[in-house]
Amino acid sequence: MSFRGFLPRERFDTLFSILHKIGAQCIGPTVKEGAITYAHLSSSAQFPHKVTDQQEPGSYRLTPTTDARWFAWANGPQALKPLVFAPEEILWRSERNATGTIAFTTDAAQMPLTAVIGVRACDLAALALQDQHFLHPQGQDASYASRRRQLILIAVNCTHPSASCFCHATGDGPEVDQDYDLLLDELDHGFAVRCSGATGEQIVQQLSLEPLQPSQLNEIDNANRHAAEQQTRHLPATDLEQVLNTLQESGRWQDIAERCLSCGNCTSVCPSCFCHSQHDVPAADGITSTHVRQWDSCFTQGHSYIHGLVIRNETRFRYRQWLTHKFAGWIRQYGRSGCVGCGRCITWCPVGIDVTEELQGLTEEYNNA
Numbered sequence: 001m002s003f004r005g006f007l008p009r010e011r012f013d014t015l016f017s018i019l020h021k022i023g024a025q026c027i028g029p030t031v032k033e034g035a036i037t038y039a040h041l042s043s044s045a046q047f048p049h050k051v052t053d054q055q056e057p058g059s060y061r062l063t064p065t066t067d068a069r070w071f072a073w074a075n076g077p078q079a080l081k082p083l084v085f086a087p088e089e090i091l092w093r094s095e096r097n098a099t100g101t102i103a104f105t106t107d108a109a110q111m112p113l114t115a116v117i118g119v120r121a122c123d124l125a126a127l128a129l130q131d132q133h134f135l136h137p138q139g140q141d142a143s144y145a146s147r148r149r150q151l152i153l154i155a156v157n158c159t160h161p162s163a164s165c166f167c168h169a170t171g172d173g174p175e176v177d178q179d180y181d182l183l184l185d186e187l188d189h190g191f192a193v194r195c196s197g198a199t200g201e202q203i204v205q206q207l208s209l210e211p212l213q214p215s216q217l218n219e220i221d222n223a224n225r226h227a228a229e230q231q232t233r234h235l236p237a238t239d240l241e242q243v244l245n246t247l248q249e250s251g252r253w254q255d256i257a258e259r260c261l262s263c264g265n266c267t268s269v270c271p272s273c274f275c276h277s278q279h280d281v282p283a284a285d286g287i288t289s290t291h292v293r294q295w296d297s298c299f300t301q302g303h304s305y306i307h308g309l310v311i312r313n314e315t316r317f318r319y320r321q322w323l324t325h326k327f328a329g330w331i332r333q334y335g336r337s338g339c340v341g342c343g344r345c346i347t348w349c350p351v352g353i354d355v356t357e358e359l360q361g362l363t364e365e366y367n368n369a
Ligand code: SF4
Pocket: 266, 269, 270, 271, 272, 326, 338, 339, 340, 341, 342, 343, 344, 345, 346, 355
């Protein structure tokens, strides 16, 4: 989509006013508990100010910066996932009546119209993956679908990838090219604005944008190119599906298990992971019960419990499952890998296990075999 104009920084809060006027709550990045996370916001004053991030395997730190831009940082731990796929929710309720018949009622999620400001390319790609799963034509998830319809996505191109990022390697970033309503590029004094679809057009019409200068367009081009060049992590240029499916008995899985705590952090922060468990919570009245869905992880024992047996009873089998599903199984299921290169599993792994390094090691083992 082509640029529609320039929104000066001092008029950014007009965007909040327009979003509130159309009935949307606003969620955006802010500094909370030492990290940049999404929260309900009412003005740009709550965006991160003069702060940037430093990420490494197993390490995340906010540091002061003289850069006055509001989006001079890479994604924090939180993706769009919790907004559409709730960490815990009731799917249905059951009630036994006097004749012993059980009646079921579903609890379809209700979320107000919600504008998310500051979404990055990797998270839009992950949302597209979650759409494939939860909006599958053969079984749409009602709660996910209901929340997804309420999202207005205001993306901001990422110009400060972290040392953990590799979205250029998966082809999902750092430049946004899909599924946004508004797309912003941050410049010193404001934002270049693009839009897509009817909602985006409706917002842009009310923003009273100023013309963009050719020098600003050059600056945006350079910033987007530089963001891709800054990324130092890569994926092996090989058929990872073949490598992973061939090396299921590799000794490397045990090497990883010596370090891996089976904590499941990587799957919690991963924007595309969708594993969950379901259980019933009977009330003390003996009549009613709720059926609850919670996020689960392939690193928990319960996730592979089948008929009295934990199938993946050792950490090496669980890490193998995670990596093989993410980079091989997804290709058969959804036509592409389940990784969008956000780097969160690298930063937020307490022992700094790095998927790109493990995939490189497995590829070398495969090539040497
Ligand atoms: S596997 Fe890691 S890098 Fe890839 S999408 Fe998930 S968290 Fe991000």
